[in-house]
Amino acid sequence: MWANNPPLDGLRLRGRQVSINEKRYEGMKEKQFEWISRGLGLLCFTAGIAAGIPAIAEASGIAFWWRPVLFIAAWFLIGSGVILRALANITRGRIFDENFLMTAATVGAFCIGEFPEGAAVMLFYQIGEAFQAMAVRRSRSSITALLDLRPDEAVVRREGRLLRVSPGDVRPGEYIVVKPGEKIALDGVVEEGSSFLDTSAMTGEPAPRRADPGSEVLAGMINQSGLLTIRVSREAEESAVARILTMVKEAEDRKAPVENFITRFARYYTPVVVSAALVLAVLPPLAITVFGAGGVENFPAVFAGWLRRALVFLVVSCPCALVVSIPLSFFGGIGAASKRGILVKGGNYLDALTKTGAAVFDKTGTLTRGTFSVSRIIPAPPHTEDTVLRYAALAETNSNHPIALSIRGAAGARGLVDGSAGDDIVSYSEIAGKGVRCLYRTETLRAGSRALLEEEGISCGDSAEYSAGTAGTVVYVAVNGEYAGRLIIADDIKPDSRTAIAALRGAGIKTVMLSGDSPSAAAAVAGELGLDEVHAGLLPWEKVDKLEELKKSVAPRKLVFTGDGINDAPVLAASDIGIAMGGLGSDAAIESADIVLMTDEPSKLLEAMAIARKTLAIVRENIVFALGVKAVLLVLGALGIASMWAAVFGDVGVTLIAVINAMRTLAERRRRV
Numbered sequence: 001m002w003a004n005n006p007p008l009d010g011l012r013l014r015g016r017q018v019s020i021n022e023k024r025y026e027g028m029k030e031k032q033f034e035w036i037s038r039g040l041g042l043l044c045f046t047a048g049i050a051a052g053i054p055a056i057a058e059a060s061g062i063a064f065w066w067r068p069v070l071f072i073a074a075w076f077l078i079g080s081g082v083i084l085r086a087l088a089n090i091t092r093g094r095i096f097d098e099n100f101l102m103t104a105a106t107v108g109a110f111c112i113g114e115f116p117e118g119a120a121v122m123l124f125y126q127i128g129e130a131f132q133a134m135a136v137r138r139s140r141s142s143i144t145a146l147l148d149l150r151p152d153e154a155v156v157r158r159e160g161r162l163l164r165v166s167p168g169d170v171r172p173g174e175y176i177v178v179k180p181g182e183k184i185a186l187d188g189v190v191e192e193g194s195s196f197l198d199t200s201a202m203t204g205e206p207a208p209r210r211a212d213p214g215s216e217v218l219a220g221m222i223n224q225s226g227l228l229t230i231r232v233s234r235e236a237e238e239s240a241v242a243r244i245l246t247m248v249k250e251a252e253d254r255k256a257p258v259e260n261f262i263t264r265f266a267r268y269y270t271p272v273v274v275s276a277a278l279v280l281a282v283l284p285p286l287a288i289t290v291f292g293a294g295g296v297e298n299f300p301a302v303f304a305g306w307l308r309r310a311l312v313f314l315v316v317s318c319p320c321a322l323v324v325s326i327p328l329s330f331f332g333g334i335g336a337a338s339k340r341g342i343l344v345k346g347g348n349y350l351d352a353l354t355k356t357g358a359a360v361f362d363k364t365g366t367l368t369r370g371t372f373s374v375s376r377i378i379p380a381p382p383h384t385e386d387t388v389l390r391y392a393a394l395a396e397t398n399s400n401h402p403i404a405l406s407i408r409g410a411a412g413a414r415g416l417v418d419g420s421a422g423d424d425i426v427s428y429s430e431i432a433g434k435g436v437r438c439l440y441r442t443e444t445l446r447a448g449s450r451a452l453l454e455e456e457g458i459s460c461g462d463s464a465e466y467s468a469g470t471a472g473t474v475v476y477v478a479v480n481g482e483y484a485g486r487l488i489i490a491d492d493i494k495p496d497s498r499t500a501i502a503a504l505r506g507a508g509i510k511t512v513m514l515s516g517d518s519p520s521a522a523a524a525v526a527g528e529l530g531l532d533e534v535h536a537g538l539l540p541w542e543k544v545d546k547l548e549e550l551k552k553s554v555a556p557r558k559l560v561f562t563g564d565g566i567n568d569a570p571v572l573a574a575s576d577i578g579i580a581m582g583g584l585g586s587d588a589a590i591e592s593a594d595i596v597l598m599t600d601e602p603s604k605l606l607e608a609m610a611i612a613r614k615t616l617a618i619v620r621e622n623i624v625f626a627l628g629v630k631a632v633l634l635v636l637g638a639l640g641i642a643s644m645w646a647a648v649f650g651d652v653g654v655t656l657i658a659v660i661n662a663m664r665t666l667a668e669r670r671r672r673v
Contacts, residue, residue: 071115075106079122096274098266104274108311117315130327154185157229167219168236178228183220187239188230190215195226196401208402220566225400265326265623273317276634281310316633325622325658332665333615341598342608349594352577353612357557358550359504359605362571363515363522363536365564366581367501367529367602368491372406372473375492379485388485390416392477394440395447398428403473403489404436407447435475446478453478460486493525496603501529503606512550514543516567540567544574551576562597562605579605615665622658629654 076083079102086099102125109118154167157175167185170176175191178184184197196208199221208224211217217230219239285303330347337344344350364370377385393411396404411417426439434455435448446453450460458478473489504511512533515522522536535546551559561568561575572578572592580593581600590596597604 068110068115071119072110075110075119075122078119078126079103079106082122082125096267096270097263098270101266101270101273105315105317108277108314112308112311112315114315121315155179166236167239170232170236172232172234174232176230176232178223178230180223180225180227183222184217184228184230185219186230186232186236187218187234188216188232190217190228191231192229193226195228196224198222198224273314277310277314277317280313281307313634317630325626325662326619328659329615329619329622329662329665332618332662333611336665337608337611340604340607340611342604342611343596343598344608345594345596347615349577350608350612350615352558353560353595353609354616355556355558356509356560356577356609357554358510358512358559360512360514360547360550360559360561360571360575361531361602362561362563362565362568363513363517363525364491365600366562367497367513368493368525370491370564372402372489373492374406374410374487375490376488377485378488380483383479383484385485386414386416388477388487389414391443391445391479391484392447392475392487393417394425395436395438395445395477397425397438399430399436403475406489407475407487444480447475450474450476452476453483456481458483491521493528494600494602496601498529500602500606501531503603505530505532510554514538514546514561514571516543540570543567543571547571547574560605562602564600568592579608611665618662618665622661625661626654626658 082099082102086097086103089095089097089099102122106118106122109115109121152166153164154170155162155177156165156170157163157177162177170186176184176186176188180195190211190213192213194210194212197211197217199209199218211228216233217228219236281303285299285306288302289299327347330350333350334344334347337350361367374389377388379385379388389407389411393408394417396407397417408417424441426441428436428438430436431448431452434452435446437444437446437452439445446456446458453460453476456478458481460476460483475487475489477484477486501511510533511529511531513522513526513531513535515534515536516538517536519536522534526534538546547559547561558576560577560579561571562579562581563572564581568580569592572580572594577595578593579595579597580590581597595608597608
């Protein structure tokens with residue numbers, strides 16, 4: 001109701017090229033339009049109330065014949081949005097919706113002289129809609145869009161000089177230079193330098209990837225260490241990041257809107273009651289005229305009487321109790337969810353949650369913590385777990401690799417090393433892609449892959465038991481040329497992931513994982529959690545393709561996707577219901593999602609489903625109760641027994657009871673699927 005960066009050429013959205021600045025400008029225009037629209041709506045609503053109050057007050061001194069004018073003015077001002085939407089939908093061929101029903105019923109009230117009733121019904125409807133709009137606004141997070149994904153500048157080498165230009169100005173075959181800590185602006189191949197890359201923007205996985213001359217790199221990856229010279233292979237509009245941006249927009253355009261419950265209800269209810277009113281206005285007068293004794297000359301008088309009954313019927317049929325209590329029920333459901341750290345961007349998504357047929361999850365950061373930790377230590381006698389962990393931490397003292405940081409953190413937590421340990425490192429060297437070698441005092445330490453040790457003739461024994469199916473990375477440790485043991489570095493599964501998956505499967509909901517991680521790591525996590533399906537090694541566009549297949553397999557039920565990374569944004573936008581992890585999730589994922597779990601707990605999905613089911617149960621209770629009472633009133637009104645004010649009294653009473661029942665959603669206790 002109340003309701004300076006250079007442009008990047010070539011970003012195709014909706015069949016035309018759109019620059020980043022233009023996209024930002026369009027976003028600003030949309031927000032300004034929203035505030036203007038909401039301000040105008042509030043102004044009209046206030047003016048409508050101001051017009052209606054004097055018409056009601058007997059002591060206002062306003063002449064009686066002015067009161068209908070004031071009531072009609074109040075009706076139009078308060079319900080201007082509803083009336084205009086009804087007229088617009090009629091021109092589009094969408095006649096029977098809640099807007100048409102509200103407009104027709106209130107106009108019918110005016111036709112029979114019930115001006116207060118007509119204005120009051122429109123007021124109640126707008127109040128109910130305002131409740132839900134308020135809940136949605138409170139639940140929405142103000143998140144930046146996908147613009148941070150793509151760097152605004154690229155450093156290109158031209159004629160022996162380094163120039164900062166827009167990525168859209170760089171052509172395939174040119175060379176760009178990327179310093180440590182910078183994002184790669186364009187897809188290409190490394191020509192000079194070696195480094196570790198943070199690929200989480202594309203794969204969602206925290207493990208850095210080694211980049212050496214000849215390695216292919218993608219825009220959006222972050223250079224973590226060495227200086228890289230990259231030969232550009234694709235233009236900006238064809239880069240991986242541009243593809244993600246385009247996919248998100250296309251997915252949002254293709255995504256069928258999740259319809260509001262009241263809209264679906266009105267689609268069936270409205271034509272029934274309007275048709276019944278027409279039949280009541282036409283058939284009885286014709287029957288009386290043809291078969292009765294009054295004759296044709298009495299048809300106008302007979303028709304006028306039955307027309308009044310039909311208009312009373314139409315007014316009584318106006319589901320005021322429903323149009324107030326249904327939005328209020330969803331308002332309560334959204335409020336109950338937000339108290340538990342679940343932000344729902346519309347009551348229609350609560351409704352859709354009750355129809356879930358498949359729950360699809362990303363792995364890293366969603367079902368797992370998204371950070372490395374030492375999950376297991378396997379010493380080789382006579383070494384112990386503590387000595388193996390200490391030697392590994394000492395070997396990794398000068399490394400900033402995430403795996404090294406996790407090893408040092410585990411050793412520090414046990415008190416095995418301190419901040420001065422690095423002072424005793426005599427020499428240190430890193431073997432690209434394999435591990436590290438260092439001299440600690442008089443001891444030669446090695447930590448890294450199995451290949452690192454075997455190249456130097458150190459036997460690691462049979463590691464198949466610990467490597468096959470292990471959800472993690474194995475770090476082998478050797479001291480003075482002898483094998484000391486190995487550590488399993490893994491991305492730990494979140495404590496409540498098992499509970500969530502087990503409960504979903506118990507409820508008959510299919511559980512699937514779509515991951516950018518390696519098939520072995522993804523399969524190990526899926527096996528431990530008991531997922532029904534797992535698909536691994538997927539890039540963002542491959543995730544979308546797989547999701548579309550899954551949606552078809554569960555239709556007409558809904559597919560829910562839960563993720564947290566930039567690479568999940570297109571899938572979140574394409575799913576029936578997108579759920580983002582809000583604590584550590586990327587801005588892009590949260591912006592694309594329909595529901596946000598602020599505590600990053602998968603089990604919150606169960607709470608959201610329970611709240612959704614309870615909300616829908618209360619909605620159905622109100623529908624049955626309201627329609628039952630209305631059925632009685634409609635029969636009495638059609639027979640001419642019930643007066644208009646009796647019908648109004650019954651309708652208001654039903655509304656109050658329905659509203660009280662709807663408020664139960666705010667007191668919803670914690671429930672599970």
